[in-house]
Amino acid sequence: MPPGIKLMQKVSSSRLFMKVGPHFVPAMDRAVHKLTRGKVMLSAQMLPGVILTVKGAKSGIPRRTPLACMPEEERGTWVLIGSNFGRPGHPVWTVNLLKNPDAEISWKGTDIAVTARLLEGEERAETWERCLKFWPPYATYQARIDREIRLFRLERRTP
Known part of the structure; x- marks a missing residue:
């Protein structure tokens, strides 16, 4: 485990981070991602990350959101975790994916067309256990929170 990860896990579990993180982390990730032409995300120094582009559920306008992810290299897929930093409501990007599962991610500077699938039942339970080991x-x-954190598996979409 890289140095400082244990400290970052402790900080990211704090109530202060729950309040500040949702505003600070995505803004910094967007700025650095743009400046580096998609090659770097600051939060990816702790966790792997993607920039998700998905149409808004109501507006239909493409929305770009930097997100931590759990890559599943053995499957060639990614898991997105709708934790919302431990805040009560589901993050908006999860609502957008439920309505518009065809999306795009920027992964290490490469744009990839994906289809998102909400994980449920045994598949969700198994993946959740791996997410807890991962972070x-x-x-x-x-x-x-009272809600169940949504998990989505992103699979490459063939053109």
């Missing part, structure tokens, strides 16, 4: 603070986020 233990997700357990703290889930403990703070």
Whole structure:
């Protein structure tokens, strides 16, 4: 585990981070991602990340959101975790994916067409356990809220 990760896990589990993180982290990721032409995301120094582009559920306008992800290299897929930093409501991007599952991600500077699938039942439970091993603070986020954190698997879409 890279140095400082344990500290970042502790910080990201704090209530202060829950309040500040949702505003600060995405703004910094967007700026750095743009400046580096899609090659770098600051938060990816802790967790792998993508920039998700999906049509808005109501507006139909493409929305770009920097997100942490859990790559599944053995499958060639990515899992997105709708933790919303442990805040009560589902993040808007999850609503957008439910309505418009065909999306695009920028992964390490490469744009990839994907289709998102909400994980449910046994598949969700198995994936959630792997998410907790991947980034233990997700357990703290889930403990703070009544809703079940949504998990989406992103699979490459063939043109």
